[in-house]
Amino acid sequence: MQRLSYPCCRQHQREHAGLRTQVGAKQERAAAGEATMTIEVMRFLMDWLTDHIPRSDRQIGRYPAEQKRLHGR
Numbered sequence: 001m002q003r004l005s006y007p008c009c010r011q012h013q014r015e016h017a018g019l020r021t022q023v024g025a026k027q028e029r030a031a032a033g034e035a036t037m038t039i040e041v042m043r044f045l046m047d048w049l050t051d052h053i054p055r056s057d058r059q060i061g062r063y064p065a066e067q068k069r070l071h072g073r
Helices: 009-031 037-071
Strands: none
């Protein structure tokens, strides 16, 4: 993203940092034996699969082709 000068690079990095933080917290709770983890983790992953990946990650994937089309590079 940085190499491509993707305009939302920092925001996207913050989103993934937040993901790592949340996953770490969920790992700790699972290690502590909290029973609600299965449903909570499924909801968390579904949010990422239905929102972040289709919205943010796909935009990054399309960005180089859009720049090439716009700028002829």
